[in-house]
Amino acid sequence: MLIVGIEPKAPGLNIFKSATTPRLGLVRLGTSAQELGHKCRIYCEDAGDPINWGEVILADIILLSATTSTVLRAYKLIQELRKANNKAPILIGGPHVTFLPEEALEAGADFVFRHAADQSFLQWLNWFQTCSSDRHALLGIRGLSFQLDGEYRHTQRPEEVSPDSWPTPDLRLVVGHKPKCINLIGSEGCPYDCDFCSECRMHGHSYRFRSTDKLIADLEFYNNIYDPTIPIFLCDDNLGANPTRLIKLCQRIVARGLQRPYYGQVRLDLAKRPDVIYWMSRAGFERASIGYESPELASLVACGKRLNPAQMKDLTKIFHKHGITIHSMWAIGFDQDRLSTIFATIWACCNWWIGTYQILFLTPIPGAPRYERLMGKGRIFDPDLAQYKEHEGEGRIFNYDWSKYDGHYVVSYPKGMSWRLLQILVIFVALPGIYNPIQTLWIFLVSNIRTLKRILIGQAFLPKIEFKSHLTTLGWRLAGLITALRAQGGVYRYLKDWSHLPKQG
Ligand code: B12
Numbered sequence: 001m002l003i004v005g006i007e008p009k010a011p012g013l014n015i016f017k018s019a020t021t022p023r024l025g026l027v028r029l030g031t032s033a034q035e036l037g038h039k040c041r042i043y044c045e046d047a048g049d050p051i052n053w054g055e056v057i058l059a060d061i062i063l064l065s066a067t068t069s070t071v072l073r074a075y076k077l078i079q080e081l082r083k084a085n086n087k088a089p090i091l092i093g094g095p096h097v098t099f100l101p102e103e104a105l106e107a108g109a110d111f112v113f114r115h116a117a118d119q120s121f122l123q124w125l126n127w128f129q130t131c132s133s134d135r136h137a138l139l140g141i142r143g144l145s146f147q148l149d150g151e152y153r154h155t156q157r158p159e160e161v162s163p164d165s166w167p168t169p170d171l172r173l174v175v176g177h178k179p180k181c182i183n184l185i186g187s188e189g190c191p192y193d194c195d196f197c198s199e200c201r202m203h204g205h206s207y208r209f210r211s212t213d214k215l216i217a218d219l220e221f222y223n224n225i226y227d228p229t230i231p232i233f234l235c236d237d238n239l240g241a242n243p244t245r246l247i248k249l250c251q252r253i254v255a256r257g258l259q260r261p262y263y264g265q266v267r268l269d270l271a272k273r274p275d276v277i278y279w280m281s282r283a284g285f286e287r288a289s290i291g292y293e294s295p296e297l298a299s300l301v302a303c304g305k306r307l308n309p310a311q312m313k314d315l316t317k318i319f320h321k322h323g324i325t326i327h328s329m330w331a332i333g334f335d336q337d338r339l340s341t342i343f344a345t346i347w348a349c350c351n352w353w354i355g356t357y358q359i360l361f362l363t364p365i366p367g368a369p370r371y372e373r374l375m376g377k378g379r380i381f382d383p384d385l386a387q388y389k390e391h392e393g394e395g396r397i398f399n400y401d402w403s404k405y406d407g408h409y410v411v412s413y414p415k416g417m418s419w420r421l422l423q424i425l426v427i428f429v430a431l432p433g434i435y436n437p438i439q440t441l442w443i444f445l446v447s448n449i450r451t452l453k454r455i456l457i458g459q460a461f462l463p464k465i466e467f468k469s470h471l472t473t474l475g476w477r478l479a480g481l482i483t484a485l486r487a488q489g490g491v492y493r494y495l496k497d498w499s500h501l502p503k504q505g
């Protein structure tokens with residue numbers, strides 16, 4: 001069968017536009033389907049060729065994958081896909097529709113896959129090939145939402161599968177995609193349940209890890225098909241969740257000669273274990289993406305960081321000392337935040353010499369505890385019970401246009417300041433302020449000098465990777481500045497569109 005998958009493009013301009021990589025959902029499912037003998041073609045609108053409508057017409061099954069900010073584009077595509085091909089069932093999945101399955105069914109999807117679909121998708125494929133006339137049989141597939149006898153039905157949440165059962169995602173399925181960075185994920189689940197994140201409800205509260213053997217095999221696979229200078233982003237939500245496992249992975253990378261530029265998503269407190277950072281540096285980790293969230297103690301306590309700003313500064317230095325550049329992720333809009341928080345964030349980014357950063361507004365994405373708390377009266381889907389229930393929150397969300405849920409727009413009333421001032425100060429002052437060319441030049445100079453010093457004391461294991469990383473940072477910072485300035489037009493229009501909101505607002 002011909003399976004066509006589509007990952008819709010992100011709405012508008014955002015700071016991720018220059019680092020486009022496909023999410024791995026469709027690629028992983030497509031690889032599994034391909035192993036079963038099906039032909040799979042994936043179109044990632046932001047990272048590859050445009051959709052080939054000739055292929056869409058011939059497709060037997062159409063897959064769509066979306067996050068909250070891309071879901072409206074997915075719903076629009078459903079209408080166009082139907083017109084082009086009204087025989088093929090349209091399946092949709094991802095972290096948004098998992099928590100709003102009926103919204104996707106109303107938008108025209110035939111089947112919604114909730115949570116991880118590695119098992120349910122293959123079971124569905126089997127159903128489709130063998131007994132598609134018996135829709136009642138679908139009730140036996142977990143994690144599925146669909147219509148039966150004129151009613152929406154939601155089967156119970158899927159069982160958690162071992163990450164070792166995942167195939168190595170074959171990015172070559174993404175038509176026209178020439179990776180500038182290869183994403184690879186090796187774990188699922190998270191015990192922290194942060195207020196603004198949906199990971200725990202999506203994948204459960206316990207960490208499940210892919211074995212080191214499998215990860216090494218994944219890395220070897222990419223080493224064989226892609227240029228070894230292309231970075232691999234180990235995008236686990238917390239790559240350092242098990243520090244011993246991470247050390248073992250790095251040691252195996254070194255032993256197998258698989259050093260190359262790696263990026264990893266870790267928590268800042270991983271630096272309390274300098275031995276882990278040392279091994280990361282030896283394996284080639286040039287960049288760590290770290291959720292800093294806030295430079296203010298009250299907000300750090302509120303989001304469960306268990307670190308104070310002074311400790312954060314010191315831990316930042318440990319990454320730098322090992323030649324690892326930091327991409328810091330900050331969130332603004334905690335109930336404890338005041339306007340001064342924005343200036344404190346600018347100060348921290350500059351004063352702690354952080355390579356790159358993103359400052360996003362805390363956005364109440366469906367599935368996150370924050371969404372339930374901030375929404376008004378309405379129905380919410382309980383993923384554990386697999387049913388909708390009535391709910392009434394604080395009523396602070398004023399905009400449910402999902403295309404504005406990419407972290408660049410304020411969509412709910414903050415507690416400690418006016419939403420407009422928050423929006424204006426972050427986009428018009430903080431972003432261009434921190435990416436100012438003088439700071440960019442300083443960071444470039446300081447990090448190169450740091451690497452030279454590391455060479456002199458025999459601590460720079462992969463100096464070429466380090467020097468290249470400083471150039472990448474320079475490029476990203478300049479691109480960040482340009483994007484921040486270009487994004488201002490959209491934000492200005494947004495402020496005008498919502499000018500009717502009451503004053504506090
Ligand atoms: C890599 C990554 C990125 C990369 C690339 C992302 C991209 N191309 O969009 C970068 C760094 C650029 C990025 C940016 C952002 N990201 Co991001 N990112 C991720 C991360 C860490 C991994 C994505 C991934 O590949 N996962 C692994 C795959 C296998 O999982 P999956 O896609 O969910 O697929 C499974 C199921 O959902 C399901 N499924 C999915 N699609 C489909 C389709 C069908 C038909 C079927 C049957 C099943 C199915 O089956 C799959 C296999 O089990 C996730 C967190 C996570 N653990 O997933 C966050 C995540 C996707 N990002 C998120 C967000 C919010 C963002 C940003 C808005 C800002 C931010 N917070 O950084 C931006 C927006 C980018 C944009 N395009 O507009 C949220 C999305 C939440 C939501 N409801 O929208 C996530 C879930 C993090 C979180 N827990 O909050 N991100």
Ligand code: SF4
Pocket residue numbers: 190191192193194197198199200237238
């Ligand atoms: S933000 Fe990170 S640590 Fe917090 S729940 Fe999400 S994945 Fe876990």
